[in-house]
Amino acid sequence: MKQKLCLLVLALVSWQCGWACFIFSDLPENYKYYNVAEYRENPVFPRPSYTHDNLVGWQKYTGQDIPLDQIAKVVYKFSITDMQQCKQDPSIKMCQQNAFAKYIFTEDNGYAARVLLLAKQIEQARSVSNDPWYYPTKKGENAYGYLLSDVRAMMQEVKGSEQEKFLTERLQLQHIRVLFAQWDYEACLYLWENDIEHWDETSLMRRLIKDYIAGAYAHTGDMETAYRYFWEQGNYNEMAELARTRGEGFVDYVRHMYDLNPDCAELVAPALQNELLELDQSYPFKRPDSVVYEQYNSLVQYILQTHRSKDMSMWYYTSAYLIDKGGDPQTAAKHIYAAATYKTSPMMQNNIRMMRIYLDAKTKEYTPKYLDQLLEDLKWMEEQVIADTARVKKNMRYAGELEWNIRHNRSCNWYDKQYICYPYLMLRKTVLGEVVPRLYEAGETTLSLALTNYADNMLFTLVSPEARHVFYSDFFMAMDTIPAASVERYIKSVLNPQTELEKFLVKKSYVDKDYLYDIVGTLYIRERNYAKAVEVLSKVNPSYQKRLNTAYNLRKDPFAPEQAKNLPEKPNSKLNFANQMHRLQVMMENSSIDPNRRADAMLDYAVGMRQSYTTVWALTQYGQGYPCFTAVYREWMTDERRGKIEDEYDQLVEQALSLYTDDEAIAAAYLRYKNNYTVVTKYPNTSAAKYVRGHCDTYADYFPIKDKLKREE
């Protein structure tokens, strides 16, 4: 609910405040970080292709050097009608112009042509029965008609012929296809077990038939053999489909794959990645799909225990990921360290290292030794980001597209080649998700700010400085919500970094002095430390505030009551305000000054103070409402604080009014704040009252309700 309210507020004020959209529309804790393969939207396994072998087989059959494309035309393109026309009259052009057609229809004994025609007829019958609209009208009916008996008859006919083996094998394939299409799986298996299985294993037809046999085993309930055969054929898609039709999940499919071949890691990786990313749903649709996580975890632990895979790194990486998601980063860290000990591809090595860095940030104590390690880790991660950026730039369709993507809130789908991000995502997840919060909790605000600045701005510094979102960023939020003194200390470290880590971080950070000092000055104004605000804001270029899109708000007069009037445009409104408030503060506290003047100062101070949070809010803040998708989220303007400001205002006003000793002075003060009713009723004999009676002729001017020094917003 809070997030939705923030979004609504953000939407309402964003045009006013100039909040830009941010590249990351999600929190680091929700980043999808399981990465074991190049992303494929539909990780379908390539099907083995037998076309070439088939054509070569027919070429050998002819004993002639007929070009394969001519054979392909007859075998794959000639229709049934074409075949029948050639058979009827081989002298037609279509037949004569194709060497293979000419051979089979004029030179051969006719068997080859008949086999091919039969195959095409069976194919046609298949397309009818495969038509989703097809349904037989009675039991026993099917689209194949007499084709089955034709195949069997022909198999008898070719016995004893010169090319018996070649033709019989092809006819047997057609035989199996028809039986399979008629759901006669037992017949398929009978033929396989009693004949075809014993053919030469290199036989092309045997390989083609084996696909059907795998299906026949599946249909008759022998799943193990079905899986094994599909595996041996390289038909991994069919394996997945088999698992699916059995109501098994993908996790079962992976288990089958592993049992058949422990080195299947690379094969299953793309699909496994998609499955786990799918499970890893981000806010607000999180579900504790623990059953499915548990199944994957159980599978992976099984693989680790049996230890048969050559690519244990991927399984340990997967285990680390699942265990971390399950809430045990310590054990996850052990597993990722184990992953790093195995040989694997460069991509996996990198991903393992990134996860190791992330888990170290989660589990290690932040000793100086760890910080040294963190420095090395960040240097390495930065190199990955640079390499990734260069790679992505090559995929850009036009110059400037990458910068455009970054500038226009293209969310970080690292699994899309168009977008960079995986190394940068892991860097943000590690730094903003783990290191910064822990440092902040430990009171290490300077280092936490330095890291936040780096994590936020490194990419922009590399790619697109002008696309930087300076006020809608984790870095800004981090500064905006801690004491000004802490931010000032950070600036000192930016200007004069001491440690190697600080020096490294500052190189890719955003260190515009005007930006930083303006923020600190604003924070000091917010804290009512006007003396310090003056000191800091004096370092800001006078024209800086004019560049901000909150400049329009700074034109309002913070000391004017009610609707603050617009002042002529002047540079450095904040500094002027801080100066004025400091002066008023000094006057208020100086008891040697005339009490009426002190009272005046106190009233002006109260009004200025209050309006700096309300009507002229740009004096103390950079926008109203909060960008909600930042990793750093600390609300400073709470209802409680708002209430305290109002209370303080009331107290100051009361105190000021009680200080007045001269009716003329107090009446003038009431008049200044448009309390006309009080002026004329309580101080009728003052020059202020005379002015009111002489100039204020609107009935509303005399309403008591308008007459409060404390105005409702």
Place this chain on the structure above:
Amino acid sequence: MKRSILCLLLPCMFALSVWASPGERPVGNSIYYWRTTFQVTDSEQAFLREHNIKRLYLRMFDVDVEQKEGVTTQPSPIASIQFKDAKNLQQTMALVDECVPTVFITLRALKAMQSDSQLYAKKLTERVLNMCSYHELSDKIKEVQLDCDWTATTEQAYFSFLEQVRTLLHEQGIELSATIRLHQLRSAVPPVDRGVLMMYNTGSFKHPKTKNSILDYADVYPYLKNYKGYDLPLDYAFPVFEWGIWFTDNVFQSIVRGLDYNNTEQFYTEDGVYYLVQRWVNCENLWLGPNDVVRREKASVETIEKVKKLLPFTEQTSIILYHLDENNLTNYTNYETKTLFTRPSAR
């Protein structure tokens, strides 16, 4: 002589009385069967007997298009009914006089079929009749029904499709009917022989403020308050099912079925309508989270009876219940079911 003339005339008069009103057919209690596997349980068969069900509307398949790897497939039948137990089918059909094969067509399939409406009309008709023939139902088939929630923009395409299907069916001596939804009462009349007015799913189930999307008198009344009749013989279908509508933060998630609402560890309710989820509940691979809300919906007999009073009944109007499922039918007593089937006096 007079007696012989009378003997000759009487049968003729009888025959004339039977054939004098073309388009009329026997009125009777009817019910839809909407499950994908045909397996009628003993209690469901008992229901058919007990309530003298004459006509069974049998969903044969849906027609839809699919998206596969970014490509839209041709319209094709999906979720075809499976007849795995021939004996059960035979036993069940023996209990009814008539079986009406029904096909549901999605709007996107309808739009896709426009490219070759005639072809798809032929394919659909053939498939329905082939299925009936294969499963030896042809003797029971006098009517086929199409179900589609057509809109103003798809009306022309749908009506053209219906005309073609009707032509093909009439060649076989079979009538065509179509479902009519309340909002379609004000539209043109589809070119079919009769219609079934669906008196269920009358509200927007996705809206959190809807009280009962299955049947709410308040939703129905505006359509029927001045309703005098329709230019097509109509039967009326009423709901005898229940479901849950699941919301998270007032945002619709899904329709859910099979929840154990009586499980007080999982659900809390004060009114028997809105159930607050107390802890994570798994329902058909969906996870309902704590503080989610399920709106339990069911059509009460009182509401159905009240709605019936808005509808004109003729001697030919049949009442159809949706749908045959013992899990839902056990929510109604025998007496209540009989009440549901009772037609108000023809008016």
